[in-house]
Amino acid sequence: MRYNRYEPFRYEFARPLDMTFRIIEMNGKAVQTKEGKARLADISPTGLKMVSSLDLPVEHNTLTGEMIVTITNEPITLHGQFLWKKKFFREFVYGAKLEKNEAASEKIIKELKNHASMSMK
Numbered sequence: 001m002r003y004n005r006y007e008p009f010r011y012e013f014a015r016p017l018d019m020t021f022r023i024i025e026m027n028g029k030a031v032q033t034k035e036g037k038a039r040l041a042d043i044s045p046t047g048l049k050m051v052s053s054l055d056l057p058v059e060h061n062t063l064t065g066e067m068i069v070t071i072t073n074e075p076i077t078l079h080g081q082f083l084w085k086k087k088f089f090r091e092f093v094y095g096a097k098l099e100k101n102e103a104a105s106e107k108i109i110k111e112l113k114n115h116a117s118m119s120m121k
Contacts, residue, residue, distance in 0.1 A: 011112050012042040016051060017071065023056070024079070025064035040069050045105035047080070047097050055092055058085040065096060071111035072118065078104055
């Protein structure tokens with residue numbers, strides 16, 4: 001596992017969580033795609049990794065997404081730029097850098113604490 005000293009932490013889920021996303025901007029232009037389904041593999045206040053069967057054109061485009069994740073009980077809406085894509089069998093793994101949003105970061109940390117405490121029971 002690579003270590004990034006500037007990232008506060010990254011929480012990896014034992015079982016990825018269901019989530020939804022849509023592309024809201026492509027190459028600087030506003031777009032509105034249909035909602036796609038994915039699974040949240042890991043998350044931190046600054047980024048996330050998700051797995052989807054959808055093949056997004058990340059390689060030659062700048063894509064900004066709106067992602068809705070529910071870690072324990074409160075949905076969190078996040079915006080971020082998809083930075084990379086890797087094919088994994090019949091699915092695709094994506095890495096996204098989240099836009100700075102203090103309220104969303106606090107929600108992520110709060111929800112992860114709840115998730116971790118529930119997982120230990």
